[in-house]
Amino acid sequence: MYRGREGMWSWIFHRMSGIGVLxxxxxHIVDTALIGWGPEVYNAVTRIYHEWTIFRFxxxxxxxxxxxxSFxxxxxxxxxxxxxxxxxxRQMxxxxxxxxxxxxxxxxYFLLGPVFGLQVR
Amino acid sequence: MSLAERAIQRRPGTNFELWSWYYFRISGVLLLFLALGHVYIMHIATPIEQVDYAFVAARYARPFWRTYDLVLLLLAMSHGVNGMRLIIHDYVRPRGWRVFAHSVLYSAALIFTVLGALVILTFQPVET
Incomplete structure (x- = not known):
């Protein structure tokens, strides 16, 4: 089995994070496109991002x-x-x-603080 | 030899992968600023609770932010799809399936890029 250590892990994490972000x-294109349906619809969408704990995580x-x-x-x-x-x-x-x-x-702090009851702003 | 097979076989003879390599790095450097800037603006500089319809309407009143978002969309999409193209190339071995997977990827990329660009360029806020 190939054990490439840091070089291998950095490559695996780079691929996984790239797939996730894509x-x-x-x-994100779809949720943004819903802005065309007006304030009620779009604010309902952004409220999901703000209020649902799973979305915060x-x-x-x-x-x-x-x-x-990036790094x-x-x-x-x-x-x-x-x-x-x-x-x-390796150091990098x-x-x-x-x-x-x-x-x-x-x-x-800003994203998860409120989930744990912190007043962050 | 099918058209698709010929397209794949042509690859090594051209500089396509060299340009792809450079493109990752050039778009990556630009995305370093644009994408991290976007995250900073939306999550640190602005409390995310304030990101709503009125926030976007105010933001998109200025052509600068529409341009910023359009450039970010085009760079992120092309950088990401180029990465996905290589990942499919690595893991989908049978030719037919690989052509199929690439076709799905490029079709989705085209549709979503057009949708995203349309929203950025044509959004007109209604009075709230």
Missing amino acids: LFLFI LQFLLIAAVLYH NGVRILMIDFWPKGYQYQ FYGAMALTLLALLPTG
């Missing part, structure tokens, strides 16, 4: 995917265009992970 893009997952895909994308650029990049691919994987978790802190 899937959401399709959903899904949005948190979505943002986690976008952040990881690991920078890692890929560094491997490709910085001559020494490949020597640090942990760097991308750390930046993702760090950026998720404020997101999690």
Whole structure:
């Protein structure tokens, strides 16, 4: 069995997060298109995003995917265009992970705080 | 040899995959700013509870935000579909199924891109 360690996991996470974000893009085009049916319909849609707890968690997952895909994308650029990049691919994987978790802190606070009864704004 | 098979066999002879490789990186750098900017605006700068019809109407009163969203839509869709094209190529081995999967992907991408672009370009708010 192939055990590519950090390089393999970064690649698997990059694919999974990419598929997830593309899937959401399709959903997001549909929910946005419902704005053509007027304020009642569109506000009912956005209320689902705001009020349903499961949607809060899904949005948190979505943002986690976008952040990881972004930071690991920078890692890929560094491997490709910085001559020494490949020597640090492992460290940059942990760097991308750390930046993702760090950026998720404020997101999690604002998005999930209210779910746990926090007054966030 | 069918048309579809010839289309697949032509690939390695052209620079298509090289351009695809560059396109991932160029669109990726732009998306780094546009997509993360979009997330920041919608989730951090604005409390998401305020994102509703009136918010979009005010936002789309300015052509800048329509342009921003249109560029984001086109870049995200093309970047994502290009990725999905490679994933299908990797995991769907039988030729017929691969052509079928790619066809479904490109059709969905076209339909959803047109729908998204129409909404961004033609939305006119009603008085609330």
